[in-house]
Amino acid sequence: MIAIRDLEVAFGPRVVAHVPELELGRGEIVGVAGESGSGKSMTALAILGLARFAGARVSGSIELDGRELVGLPERELRKVRGRRIAMIMQSPRASLNPTLRVGQLFERTLRLHAVPRGELGTRMVEGMRSVRLDPALLARYPHQVSGGQAQRFAIALALALHADVLLADEPTSALDVTVQAEVVGLLRKVRKERGTAILFISHDLAVIGELADRVIVMRRGEIIESGSARDVLLAPRADYTRELVAAVPRIRARVSG
Secondary structure, three states, rough: OEEEEEEEEEEEEEEEEEEEEEEOOOOEEEEEEEOOOHHHHHHHHHOOOOOOHHHOOOEEOOOOOOOOOOOOOOHHHHEEEOOOOOEOOOOOOOOOOOOOOOHHHHHHHHHHHOOHHHHHHHHHHHHHHHOOOOOOOOOOHHHHOOHHHHHHHHHHHHHHOOEEEEEEEEOOOOHHHHHHHHHHHHHHHHHHOOOOEEEEEEOOHHHHHHHHHEEEEEEOOOOEEEEEEEHHHOOOOOHHHHHHHHHOOOOOOOOOO
């Protein structure tokens, strides 16, 4: 669904993300790993056509089902964002308007993407229940929901818009392990039931290993390794990848007898 060729995201002469080639197929989950500043998030923002609002220059090719997105007029990109490609931000609660109730935010988003007024209530309730959230939370303000609930609400928005591609930027980084497991399970469910393609961005290789079919490792804006999750995580070729894998905490049981 997504085909990237020779993508560069730069601020002046400094290239912060260079992706020679990346493909994301329907129902596929691709993990993008790397430390902070490696270019992961800027790649996702470039796919959405938002990197230029941060002052970046974007060149190369990003195709969605064969349609070129780089250089597409903003009016056309707005039809793609949310409806075709949705994004879960790293801190979803911080990106929510604190003066509006969750239900108002949900309704405004659906109306922005031309969901018929008669479907709004049904879409909102179905979206909340699909991520195991009580629809009663729609009456609360963002500061009245937990971090895990805010994360699931962001996923609910994407599901309600029936997006084909989901960009998940560090969706589990600020969550405890129990809620992390819930979010990973929800993303698996979305992929299985809807065939959603997911680009899962994280510095946590343990989470990526639980979820992704393929893995891309980025460092200083460059892809240094890519392949199946099994190959990259169990037999990494690059020294940097080996360091990332070695940094994953392991529980070692000591048996006394």
